[in-house]
Amino acid sequence: VPGLSYNGNDIEADIVEILMRRVAPGVQVSPQTRIARGLGLDSVAILDFMMDLEDRFDISIPLDRVAEVETVAELGRAVEALMRAAD
Amino acid sequence: MSLFSKFDQIRAGIDSLLASGRNPFEVRFERVLSPTEAVLEGRPILLLGTNNYLGLTFDAACVEASTRAVRDAGTGTTGSRIANGTYSGHDMLERRIAEFYGRRSAMIFSTGYQANLGLISTLAGRDDHLLIDADSHASIYDASKLSTAEVIRFRHNDPQDLAHRLRRLKGRPGNRIIVTEGIYSMLGDTAPLREIAAVKREMGAWLIVDEAHSLGILGAHGRGLCEAAGVEDDVDFVVGTFSKSLGAVGGFATSNVPEFDLLRVVCRPYMFTASLPPAVIASVIAALGRISTDSSLGARVLANCRRLYAGLAQAGFELGPEPNPIVAVKMPDRETATRFWNRLIDRGIYVNLALPPATPASLSLIRSSISSAHTEAQIDRAVAVMTAVGRELGVLARRAERAAGASAP
Numbered sequence: 001v002p003g004l005s006y007n008g009n010d011i012e013a014d015i016v017e018i019l020m021r022r023v024a025p026g027v028q029v030s031p032q033t034r035i036a037r038g039l040g041l042d043s044v045a046i047l048d049f050m051m052d053l054e055d056r057f058d059i060s061i062p063l064d065r066v067a068e069v070e071t072v073a074e075l076g077r078a079v080e081a082l083m084r085a086a087d
Numbered sequence: 088m089s090l091f092s093k094f095d096q097i098r099a100g101i102d103s104l105l106a107s108g109r110n111p112f113e114v115r116f117e118r119v120l121s122p123t124e125a126v127l128e129g130r131p132i133l134l135l136g137t138n139n140y141l142g143l144t145f146d147a148a149c150v151e152a153s154t155r156a157v158r159d160a161g162t163g164t165t166g167s168r169i170a171n172g173t174y175s176g177h178d179m180l181e182r183r184i185a186e187f188y189g190r191r192s193a194m195i196f197s198t199g200y201q202a203n204l205g206l207i208s209t210l211a212g213r214d215d216h217l218l219i220d221a222d223s224h225a226s227i228y229d230a231s232k233l234s235t236a237e238v239i240r241f242r243h244n245d246p247q248d249l250a251h252r253l254r255r256l257k258g259r260p261g262n263r264i265i266v267t268e269g270i271y272s273m274l275g276d277t278a279p280l281r282e283i284a285a286v287k288r289e290m291g292a293w294l295i296v297d298e299a300h301s302l303g304i305l306g307a308h309g310r311g312l313c314e315a316a317g318v319e320d321d322v323d324f325v326v327g328t329f330s331k332s333l334g335a336v337g338g339f340a341t342s343n344v345p346e347f348d349l350l351r352v353v354c355r356p357y358m359f360t361a362s363l364p365p366a367v368i369a370s371v372i373a374a375l376g377r378i379s380t381d382s383s384l385g386a387r388v389l390a391n392c393r394r395l396y397a398g399l400a401q402a403g404f405e406l407g408p409e410p411n412p413i414v415a416v417k418m419p420d421r422e423t424a425t426r427f428w429n430r431l432i433d434r435g436i437y438v439n440l441a442l443p444p445a446t447p448a449s450l451s452l453i454r455s456s457i458s459s460a461h462t463e464a465q466i467d468r469a470v471a472v473m474t475a476v477g478r479e480l481g482v483l484a485r486r487a488e489r490a491a492g493a494s495a496p
Contacts, residue, residue, distance in 0.1 A: 042443050042444035042449070043444050044443065044444040044447070044449070045443075045444070045449060047221070047240060048221070050240075051221065051240055051242065054239075054252070054255075058255065059255070060237070060239050060252065060255050060256060061239075062237040062238055062239060063231055063232075063237075063238040063239075063240070064232075064237075064238070086255075
């Protein structure tokens with residue numbers, strides 16, 4: 001069960017890794033990075049990224065939760081909460 | 088911060104489009120001559136991007152019915168369906184749609200956008216789960232925003248992914264409602280409806296199919312992909328539009344679910360907007376009558392699609408996966424797509440420029456839509472001009488080089 005073996009730092013690291021696959025080479029991603037700005041991702045690319053996260057962490061991320069999250073760190077916390085809720 | 092600063096990126100995007108020529112959002116036809124020809128910038132232009140699939144906008148019977156209706160019943164209803172805006176024509180059209188689809192009931196909306204907005208947002212309530220295809224039309228996304236349900240996207244045209252995402256919801260309360268389209272509006276690909284219907288049955292979900300681009304085109308009787316795929320009994324709600332095959336404006340939803348008509352008093356995008364004017368209702372009734380009795384229009388549009396698709400494929404363009412009334416040419420990047428689109432207009436051909444985020448997978452597309460009213464000569468001219476422009480802009484040369492490179496040792 002992924003939820004048992006992950007901690008907050010692992011989740012954040014995984015999110016950064018998955019996000020890096022979608023941004024242009026050379027673009028830096030940190031926990032403070034705001035996902036919807038500065039990464040050059042359009043709205044559909046962000047939704048596709050969220051789908052990748054759903055599959056990585058085996059959770060459902062409803063669309064309205066996507067809108068509430070601004071930074072990578074916030075997203076990490078949201079994913080952690082969804083994983084705990086799913087357990 | 089200015090009120091409009093949130094749109095700075097959008098504005099920069101438009102400025103970069105203008106650098107290559109026209110503003111694609113401000114094309115103005117000075118005159119529309121027929122379903123396939125208009126006047127733009129003072130010159131005649133071939134229309135290959137207007138979703139006028141069956142060419143019925145100038146159909147003599149539709150125009151006559153519409154003209155008679157405006158004289159008999161006036162220019163508008165000045166009210167909503169639940170107040171003063173229901174005339175006998177609205178009831179008649181709803182019965183005709185229900186008959187056409189062999190379903191119990193139908194509701195008409197003032198646009199196709201509102202049909203999706205209304206049906207989906209109202210059916211999917213708190214605790215329900217809405218599962219929408221990732222490539223869904225904006226009206227489905229906006230319905231999702233208006234709905235209080237939890238919204239999950241599944242990978243485009245991927246029934247296994249849909250099943251996987253449904254299984255993830257195991258144990259959670261609420262209904263599961265799946266939304267797909269018959270033909271997708273950007274690449275012209277059809278949904279694997281048989282497989283999606285199987286998932287729906289297995290998981291005990293509801294299924295909504297938007298046939299906006301397939302009405303009158305797919306299926307032996309023109310009832311769309313649901314008919315063609317033989318899954319009409321599995322589809323709980325069919326949504327469609329009057330603004331494409333039927334040549335007018337408006338939308339509908341039709342269903343066999345006994346409680347369907349309850350939506351008339353709970354569906355806000357149906358209740359709180361003016362009903363369609365009599366002239367539109369009359370032309371749609373005439374158009375629906377025409378496609379119910381004449382399958383030649385659907386056959387002709389498909390023949391035209393295959394002709395355009397084959398011509399462009401043979402020239403070496405990279406296209407969407409199947410020859411449907413939408414044929415999309417994949418461009419290497421946004422700038423080339425914009426230049427391509429401008430140059431086609433210079434040569435007298437109008438198509439749609441489709442750029443991300445309105446497209447799947449960040450694709451830049453030259454999107455054409457085909458009509459049964461196109462002549463073979465018009466299709467051949469489009470292929471010739473697009474091929475010439477493809478060579479001029481290096482789109483075809485680059486493709487050929489890549490292909491040669493790929494096969495080299």
